Amino acid sequence: MTTTSLAKEKLHVINTHVHNIDGIAKVTGRATYSFDVKLPGMLYGKILRSPHPHAKIINIDASKALALHGVKAVVTGKDTLGVKQGIWRRYSELCDEQILPVEKVRYIGEPVAAVAAITEEIAEAALDLIEVEYEVLEGVYEPYEAMKKEAPEIHEGVERNINVTRHIEWGDVETGFEQADYIREDHFFCGGQAHMCMETRSAVASYTPEGKLTIYHSNQSAYYMQALMAGVLGMKEGNVRVIAQYVGGGFGGKFELDGAIFTSCILSMKLHRPVKVIYTREEDFIATKRRTPMHYWVRTGIKKDGTFCAREARVVSNGGAYTGMGATALYLTGFFHSFPYRWENYRYDGYRVYTNTLPSTSMRGFGAPQAMFCSEQQLEWIAADLGLDPIEMRRKNGHYAGYEVPGQAFIASCGLDEAFTVMKEWIAKKGKLPANRGIGFSAAGFMSGGIFNWFDTPYSFSSAVVTINQDATVELHIGATEIGQGSNTTMAIIAAETLGVKVEDIKVHSGDTDHCPADLGAWGSRQTLMTGNATKRACEDAKAQLLEFAYAKMGLNIVYDLDIKDRWVHIVARPERGMPFDELVTIALRGKDGQRIIGRGFYTPHRKGMISPAYSYMLQGVEVDIDPETGKIELLDSLTAHDCGQPINHLGLIGQLEGAFSMAAGYGYLEYMPYEDGKLMNPNLVDYKMIRATEMPETPIHDIDTYEPEGPYGAKEAGEGLTNPTAAAIGNAIFHALGVQMKECPIRPHMIVDALKEKAEKEKAGK
Amino acid sequence: MAFKCPACKKQWDVSLQVARHIFGTGDKKHREWIESQGVSYADLLVQQATNPGNASYQTVADLVEKAQDKL
Structure with missing residues (x-):
């Protein structure tokens, strides 16, 4: 480094x-993680989940389960206050999730009932004895289908299942496109991704007769959990104590209420005994939340000399069954789609649509990895079309310290220019590459905390x-x-x-x-x-x-x-x-x-624009080798050029950047979540492929120190933002190796094989 | 000429911007104004999300222009 x-x-x-x-x-x-907590008299909880993507709950009969020796309680939605909760507390219409719903379920895996028993095995066995009568409803799984007039209504009164819309605009986009010499449009699709924390969702709740609830819980914000649990239980915040001393990863998936914390609390309050609920890996896959799948349409206009004139983007996202943090992700993807460039004219429209699938939410990068996969690949193709140097084209339009993203953000520190220089040198040193090998890079920026x-x-x-x-x-x-x-x-x-x-x-x-x-x-x-x-x-x-x-x-x-x-x-x-x-x-x-x-x-940030008090900048370069027969991708080498202001902990910075690269590379070419009729087809670590240590290339880091005046000692973000550029960098490397354009993420082998076939057919037809 | 939003009275130089603002805000007050003009907010929104161009925005911009003298 x-x-x-x-x-x-x-x-x-x-x-x-x-x-x-x-x-x-x-x-x-x-x-001591939540998983390790053991309290005197503690019981074990298990959750019964919906097998249907969309169904009315007609009746739940728990009598046989309650008769099982060792079972202490069964709870359903009727044992709760029935509060619809959500993290967007200022907007009640976005608080749409009732954990343990009373009337209907909206995705496969949604909690329906929970059991507390003296052992985990007995609790598990009791689940099979709970009889739930459903009226199965028609489900809808894709956002474009869900918006159709004839589509089933997932939430009462939400027309066409449109959950949230977001609009960002500055400049005069129409005039900008008129000034452009070259205009390009592309459609992309970016899939979901599991947060895949080493520690699954877990909680131990202990309610005592004096009215105090203590919860050991694996989360990203003890305060949010305290406030949200107080809200759904009708308690004072001060009577809810949340302890999250050690947490085995979050990645954006653990700052909303989950079934583990909710059911452990409900059961503990009913029994006045501690109750522990630990999700299995499969439960973590099917019943938490995921990175938001997004359909992107991007139109970009630029001049022959590489000056950016205008960009317009439209996103339709698969929100799944509930809002979660999806509204924020929908805004941020549109905002960061403009990064890290000075677009004089920019417009973004985002539409988040309910479907009967696992809810989508925030995940490391918060919508920006999807945005950059589309933006940075399209820019690479434009540079190739116009015969421009892709680094110099980007540099010419890049952010700099003192730039204001119109009406949105002020950039006080920016090491982007130096990052371009570092990347250019790295690519030049590689020289001529063998066949089927390519180098790609991508630029990005990210926030240092949200202002909202x-x-x-x-x-x-x-x-x-x-x-x-x-x-x-x-x-x-x-x-x-x-x-x-x-x-x-x-x-x-x-x-x-x-x-x-x-x-x-x-x-x-x-x-x-x-x-x-x-x-x-x-x-x-x-x-x-x-x-x-x-x-x-x-x-x-x-x-x-x-x-x-x-x-x-x-x-x-x-x-x-x-x-x-x-x-x-x-x-x-x-x-x-x-x-x-x-x-x-x-x-x-x-x-x-x-x-x-x-x-x-x-x-508390004040007068710092709409999004964040400060922004980090980064470039990710990758060298890949592709087997043209199988489409298999191998990562050979990488370079990260990163501006996080003044690093606070050199060692911690390296760990954060390496971790971000690993997660982002996984999103780029491995981590795929296929659904069939609302059911996730690979909810385990055999079929869901993550990058392994042996598949990681060397990850040298060039740290570009700037001084961020708003940060402590000049520091700003590091570790999340680097999730943003990598998928696009892999796509760009494939483009340079094979001459094919990959418009779906993760880029899977069959896509490369199909793209090569299509390319060969076109070339044959052209001859 | 300035165009006012019929729902909240904020104003812009072009009616299309007011239409974008109405969709971008999308709260009950703005939705209700669109519905009061005899068109479906949801239909327009879906049309805008799923089709190229800005037909829905233009429809609302025309309604905004017509509504100006009543504001």
Whole structure:
């Protein structure tokens, strides 16, 4: 990994190699995930799921199940308040999902009833004894079919099953196209993708007679879970405690309520005993949510010299049975489809349509991977059509620091230009390639947290509280959720840098709503910037309080500046004059009548446009080899050129980017979710193909340091955005290797074989 | 000439922009205004989503123009 540093100040802790502070607990098996939680008297829950994609529930008879020895309770929708919930709380029409529905089911795998028993096996056996009478309704599985007049109505009163529409526009698109020398239109389809967290959805709920509900749950936002569960249970938020200390991955699939948390709570409240519900891998496939499948139509107009004139895009997405985070994904795909270029004229219309399939939602990249698969391939084909250098054409139209995406966003830092240079050099070094081998690249950008407040939280988006102990160690309480991405380590580094101590002095407390301040959690690449800012401010607050005592003790001329670095409190101009940090802490404790120093910090973005306070930029290059007979794709090499502002943890950054590349490559050519009549045909890890370690190429990273003024120490997003360019880069590599254009994602072998046949036939006809 | 949205009174220079705004907003108030003109919001939306061109937007833009003197 090469680095060019533009950091504005001399940093002592930031951008060093720091191993995850929870790494030892994890590798020694002491980290307690929800899966590991065992409470006295705990029961095991299992969920009965709908076998039908669309059906009315006529009756549920649980008497035989209840008679089974060891079964303690069976719950159905009638045991709930019947609240239709959703994460878009500001918009009641988008809160459309009743977990354990009373009237009808809308997809195969939807929860219908849940059992609690003394063992998991008994609970499983009891499911077979529950008799559910359904009236099966006609189902509809594709959005274009669902919009037809004769299509069945999935949600009452939602005409033509259109769930959400989104429109983005700036400039004068018609005039832009009139100015273009060349116009190209293409249709694409991007499929779904399973989040595939190592830890499946899981929860342990414990309701006690005094009215307190404690939930251990695998999620991306303990605060969201607390608020949403309080809403569906009719409880005060303060009486719901959510603990998510260790979480085995989220990727956008774990910040909505799921069947595990809901049924474990309902069962626990009925029995006043702890109940654990763990999803199997198959349940995780068929009954959670997925990346949103999208049909894209893209029309682009450019001048002969490569100047971009206008772009218009239209998306129809398969929303599945419920809204989830789909409304946000529908907006963001349209917004990021314009990235990372300066389109003077741009228009996007998005339509999200209900179908009787697994609900679609956010997933790492939040709609942008689909957007870039279409955008970046089409640009490559345009460059080829016009005989333009694809890198220089993109560079000429690329974002730069100081650019404003009209009415949407302000770009304060941007390393895109350098990324193009790095990519150009890498491609040039490859020289002439053998037959059936190609290099492709794709550009992208991404947000550093969302500005939107559809959740309608009254709290700051991020908050932090820091407390200095007598022994000079530091307690950092944050509401951020550590989901394996290393956010606790990131916050420890920011705290250590700000307070002037060591990382090992910082104890991070997160993922517990009883003890940590509210924070929107880990989604949309928000924690480094937002929780990072809150952490930095809390530490600055504590540090300022401490330094007041240092000034008094040292009797300094007030023009001198004091600072703390490496546990040494000192005069900035004369670093040898000072005192140890722990001595200052003791003085401050005495001076404050024994009260500990407490610093508070918070962050909510203001006046930062429509989407995000800051944007990262990246280019992904790949070299692929394709077997023209079988269509099999092999990844041989890659290069990532990435601008995440000031990296906070060098080691963590590498891990995040490698992980993003792996997930994105899987989306590009492997991870396929075929449905037949609403049923997922490959809900297991034998038939659902993910990229394996042995299939990963080398992943060198060129880190382009910029300084993002809105971020803590200049930091911004890293790790989610790199999911965006890779599928398109693979498509572009195939285009350069074989001369075929791939318009469906994931790109599967038979598509390549078919495209080559079609190409050969055309060439034959042309002769 | 400026064109006002008949539902919320926001205004733009061209009627087509008002139509785009109406579809883009898509809330109850804007849907109801379209329905009050004797056309189906859902039909227009589906037509726009599934067909090339901007026929639905143009239909609503024409209705917006006709409605201006009543605003």
